[in-house]
Amino acid sequence: MIIVKEYRGHIRNWEALCKELNIDASLKREAREEEILIRAYQTWGCEMADHMHGMFAFALWDEEEKKLFCLRDQFGTKPFYYYETADGQLLYGTMISQIMEKPGFVKELNEEMLQLYLSLTYVAGENTFFKGVKKLLPGRYLIWQNGKMKIERYWKPEFHPDESKSLEDWANEIHSTLKEIMPEVKTADEKAESFLSGGVDSSYVLAMSDVKMSDSCGYDEARFDESPLAKETADILGRENSRCRITPEAYFDIVPWVMYNMEQPLGDASAIAFALGCRATAEHTDICYSGEGADEFFGGYNMYRNAERYGDNLKTFYVGNTNIMKEDEKKRILKKYDPDVLPIELAAGIYEETEGLDPLTKMSDVDIQIWLEGDIYLNVDKMSTAAGLEVRMPLTDRRIFDIASRMPSCYKVNEEQNKVAFRTAAAKVLPEEIAFRKKLGFIVPIRIWMADDRYNKDVREKFQSDIAEKFFNMEEIQAIFDEYVGGNSDNWRKVWTIYTFLVWYDEYFVKR
Numbered sequence: 001m002i003i004v005k006e007y008r009g010h011i012r013n014w015e016a017l018c019k020e021l022n023i024d025a026s027l028k029r030e031a032r033e034e035e036i037l038i039r040a041y042q043t044w045g046c047e048m049a050d051h052m053h054g055m056f057a058f059a060l061w062d063e064e065e066k067k068l069f070c071l072r073d074q075f076g077t078k079p080f081y082y083y084e085t086a087d088g089q090l091l092y093g094t095m096i097s098q099i100m101e102k103p104g105f106v107k108e109l110n111e112e113m114l115q116l117y118l119s120l121t122y123v124a125g126e127n128t129f130f131k132g133v134k135k136l137l138p139g140r141y142l143i144w145q146n147g148k149m150k151i152e153r154y155w156k157p158e159f160h161p162d163e164s165k166s167l168e169d170w171a172n173e174i175h176s177t178l179k180e181i182m183p184e185v186k187t188a189d190e191k192a193e194s195f196l197s198g199g200v201d202s203s204y205v206l207a208m209s210d211v212k213m214s215d216s217c218g219y220d221e222a223r224f225d226e227s228p229l230a231k232e233t234a235d236i237l238g239r240e241n242s243r244c245r246i247t248p249e250a251y252f253d254i255v256p257w258v259m260y261n262m263e264q265p266l267g268d269a270s271a272i273a274f275a276l277g278c279r280a281t282a283e284h285t286d287i288c289y290s291g292e293g294a295d296e297f298f299g300g301y302n303m304y305r306n307a308e309r310y311g312d313n314l315k316t317f318y319v320g321n322t323n324i325m326k327e328d329e330k331k332r333i334l335k336k337y338d339p340d341v342l343p344i345e346l347a348a349g350i351y352e353e354t355e356g357l358d359p360l361t362k363m364s365d366v367d368i369q370i371w372l373e374g375d376i377y378l379n380v381d382k383m384s385t386a387a388g389l390e391v392r393m394p395l396t397d398r399r400i401f402d403i404a405s406r407m408p409s410c411y412k413v414n415e416e417q418n419k420v421a422f423r424t425a426a427a428k429v430l431p432e433e434i435a436f437r438k439k440l441g442f443i444v445p446i447r448i449w450m451a452d453d454r455y456n457k458d459v460r461e462k463f464q465s466d467i468a469e470k471f472f473n474m475e476e477i478q479a480i481f482d483e484y485v486g487g488n489s490d491n492w493r494k495v496w497t498i499y500t501f502l503v504w505y506d507e508y509f510v511k512r
Helices: 014-021 029-051 096-100 112-120 167-185 200-208 227-236 248-253 255-262 270-281 294-298 302-316 327-333 344-353 359-387 398-406 420-426 457-463 466-471 474-485 489-510
Strands: 002-011 054-062 067-072 081-084 090-093 140-145 148-153 192-195 213-218 240-245 287-289 390-392
Touching: 002 029, 014 029, 029 054, 029 067, 029 140, 067 090, 081 096, 090 096, 112 327, 112 489, 167 200, 167 398, 167 420, 192 200, 192 270, 200 227, 200 294, 200 420, 213 227, 213 270, 227 240, 240 270, 248 255, 248 270, 255 270, 255 359, 255 489, 270 359, 294 359, 294 398, 294 420, 302 344, 302 359, 327 474, 344 359, 359 390, 457 466, 457 474, 457 489, 466 474, 466 489, 474 489
Parallel strands: 192 213, 192 287, 213 240, 287 390
Antiparallel strands: 002 054, 054 067, 067 140, 081 090, 140 148
């Protein structure tokens, strides 16, 4: 007998699986997906995820073999954590809070993670800020039997460039594949909306969907506000648009709630705006689409245009999308510094896997395996769940990645443009000015708000708190803050990263 002990996710190809596994397709979603997990495990065992599309993390108990089987999807869209107790028990779940509530858990800070966090602004790799709590990394499964653990990797990103196709061939394949995926993203009786920024990813998803309402975030500060571009796109596509106006007061007020529900600190300023957007959207829908994945798969970040210039030097410094503090600065500001704890070590194995491939592919693979899992997908999962919203990401799909894995880098990035083939595909359903619009990113006016004394009271207090005194050399972090307020705008990310850690620590080790 197989029992589903833990499951979060959405299985896209459920209709095909129901047919193949002889499951009643009329079952309600929860019962249907549990039955898919059980039958898929009975049929394919450890290879079951090779047959599934979607986002998922789960634990199955095999009563006959007294064996626990846990699995996380290929890209890590849903989290999964585990913890071994002092008496040899395994605690596990898709939320750290589930593990913390169980007998045998001892809450201790893993201070080593702070050193990595100050560079990356998120928690990368298998360790967490809670000592002993580990992440099951993407594309892995865990078996626990007779008190022993085994972790195996069942999938990893692999790249095999195919030089035989033209730009139009690649664009056609992207477009036809997304056309195949979109009907799977929701059932006919489900109603969904779609997040919409000024960028091509969310615009393409909206254009390919049948949703009637799009949801955007906006600010009073015009140079940061993408919502007018989003409204323009919605109007062109004949869809409605709902705008969540984010004020500095609302932004700073929600930071503790975000850090608590994130379960680990996250120094991505857009996460706060996303949380507010999720809460606003959850007021009128249960399901919302979002466009994550395309930037990493198809070369969407501006830094990728420097890939050839970086060359083989990448492996000495590139650890993903963010690297805001170097080792000499961390050594100066931290009371405890370990010279052996280096962010680049997280990427060392990835560089071994991509040996012989071009620099853009190496950068992309680092971001797919480290940044996407540690920042983007964590943010989407935790904030949507806390808001009572289910976010589905049509572009994060193995079938989409399969195209990117075969596409030569020249069709991803050239001297003039990022995501060349992807934008060409999007132009089949979007006006060219939208499909080829310059990437703005989900920018937030935090860099000006945090320097304003009307809004930065809690930041100042945290920088002068007993918590800060515990971890940092106070004069050094105060100098970073003072430089930022004095006009060194480059320092805002450093201030924000320190602040989010202090807020998170307050939530988990002081208030609770």
